[in-house]
């Protein structure tokens with residue numbers, strides 16, 4: 001399924017919902033609290049985190065493509081809610097055949113410092129960089145076991161959660177557990193399918209943020225006058241505007257292609273290719289957008305920073321550039337680059 | 352454009368050694384907030400300690416409390432401070448540009464009243480140039496100083512005035528007539544004047560150095576005009592040359608770079624080692640440029656095109672450094688981390704876009720350099 005299969009009225013509807021319900025003032029205010037409960041309530045009442053999960057399992061139905069449309073809209077509005085995390089964790093539970101309830105869930109994205117071990121249904125260790133852990137009921141992760149990979153759901157009420165933050169001041173916590181009984185279920189797939197799903201959703205948020213950064217900047221430079229004309233008339237500024245449009249366009253295209261590949265093969269290499277390309281795009285876009293804005297873009301009062309701080313956070317999680325580059329590089333050096341890019345969607349396994 | 356290869360003399364190297372020894376004792380690791388170059392922490396006591404050693408206002412004339420030393424000697428001191436991310440914000444602007452400007456253009460009374468305080472670290476200056484509608488196009492500025500008996504009455508708004516909330520003085524550029532360039536005049540503004548309201552504008556990282564200044568019928572006496580009425584544009588341009596060519600334009604990341612390169616976050620792998628080598632080579636190149644420019648200043652030249660050329664590439668390089676280190680760091684750093692280097696890296700990610708905006712955007716610098724080369 002691709003974005004072409006989504007009802008054309010759905011995207012504008014989602015865009016309007018997030019634009020209205022997640023205005024910049026509300027996003028900024030959310031930085032002073034753990035969670036904007038009422039926004040989250042609205043999002044869950046609409047069943048948004050459970051899109052892409054079968055109704056028979058308690059999901060909202062609908063496709064991955066529809067879920068990505070929701071995330072793109074949320075990314076545009078910098079919606080300060082754990083949508084990608086809850087959607088991924090709920091999907092993972094449903095993937096094991098469990099029913100989903102709409103609880104606020106999160107995912108341990110995997111960090112080299114993690115020490116989690118699970119023996120006979122009892123978990124011990126530390127998991128780093130868990131988004132929204134302090135307000136979630138469970139965090140899920142896939143670990144190896146004697147019987148193959150298993151999905152583990154850690155009850156956060158039994159964990160010690162140490163508060164940390166990403167660059168947008170959204171919760172990103174450290175979770176420590178000591179001999180806690182956890183729900184364990186066989187994971188029907190490769191272990192990296194869980195992170196792949198999170199990466200895909202993160203990519204959609206980034207694509208939305210990139211589109212918004214591009215639009216905001218184009219608008220600003222058409223209004224900001226220096227030397228008697230809008231600064232957007234200077235070729236040097238046009239370079240920034242064009243770069244932003246390029247990166248926003250590439251990102252959304254990459255997300256949709258990666259989603260199509262993931263429908264064929266949930267651990268398709270395309271997901272990693274998408275994230276690495278989008279990380280690079282975000283890096284270029286943050287620079288270009290701030291440069292085109294001048295000093296005003298550096299202030300908290302102006303909206304650009306809500307977007308660029310998120311982009312800067314997201315490019316360092318659920319697939320960081322140095323790791324992705326090495327992994328993709330391993331495939332590229334083995335198979336060659338031309339065969340890699342010309343193979344049909346979903347046929348290239350992750351390294 | 353040609354820059355002369357130059358190195359430090361015996362006595363300059365001795366000074367470097369002295370500064371290193373002082374800093375090792377005065378700022379042991381963990382005793383201060385590691386800063387990002389000129390936006391390091393503001394610590395008036397540290398500034399006074401530097402002043403007491405003769406390391407502020409180094410190039411100011413000795414009869415006004417200055418050191419009577421060279422621009423190169425100042426560079427030697429400053430690069431040691433920036434290498435450790437010292438808390439330099441309180442004295443930075445006064446030492447770098449307001450002091451030299453007052454020494455060059457001030458009246459005898461102004462020099463006697465202000466230069467000793469700049470050299471001792473007592474006074475803190477801010478730059479009041481930009482306005483809401485005048486950023487890159489500075490000459491379009493509209494804050495007006497009108498003649499009144501005994502002085503001037505000022506009305507208007509300045510913005511992005513870094514450090515104004517803690518400054519004792521603001522060196523401001525006001526419009527004194529309608530002539531675009533010749534209608535501009537510099538004034539020394541005391542920060543606590545009646546009618547002047549200073550409001551912080553929260554910055555992207557939550558700090559409050561950025562300020563907006565509202566002037567409402569502020570009276571400024573004649574004695575506070577700096578230089579000639581109508582000569583502000585030229586004086587301001589000379590000041591910008593001092594502002595642009597220094598090591599502060601490429602050393603913001605130095606404490607973080609050092610920490611990373613020396614394995615403070617773990618030993619570097621092959622790719623990171625190669626990147627560290629690349630960064631070191633580029634730093635070495637920029638250091639040569641800053642040193643050559645300082646020698647030109649000491650030889651009585653005004654290397655403003657050279658300074659603009661240097662700043663345009665140096666600030667972009669600084670931003671590259673942030674990206675490279677962040678990539679090798681391997682995850683999004685946390686601004687609230689207990690590890691001071693992690694939190695300063697997080698801050699660098701947030702604030703680094705401003706490095707190629709402040710002091711003239713890269714786009715404007717390219718215009719300046721191209722025009723300057725065409726004239727040469």
Ligand SMILES: Cc1cc2nc3c(=O)[nH]c(=O)nc-3n(C[C@H](O)[C@H](O)[C@H](O)COP(=O)(O)OP(=O)(O)OC[C@H]3O[C@@H](n4cnc5c(N)ncnc54)[C@H](O)[C@@H]3O)c2cc1C
Pocket residue numbers: 224226227231234235236237291292293294295296298477478479480481482485486487488510511512513514705708709710711712713714715718
């Ligand atoms: C961290 C920081 C500290 C600062 N501190 C001070 C301070 O202490 N005192 C002070 O007075 N000011 C200060 N400034 C303001 C600074 O001088 C201005 O931000 C700068 O001159 C650019 O102006 P602007 O922000 O209004 O951007 P604009 O001039 O609006 O520029 C917007 C974009 O248009 C581009 N542009 C404009 N004109 C042209 C052109 N002719 N050709 C090509 N491109 C063009 C710019 O390069 C930029 O990309 C500070 C700024 C920052 C970010």
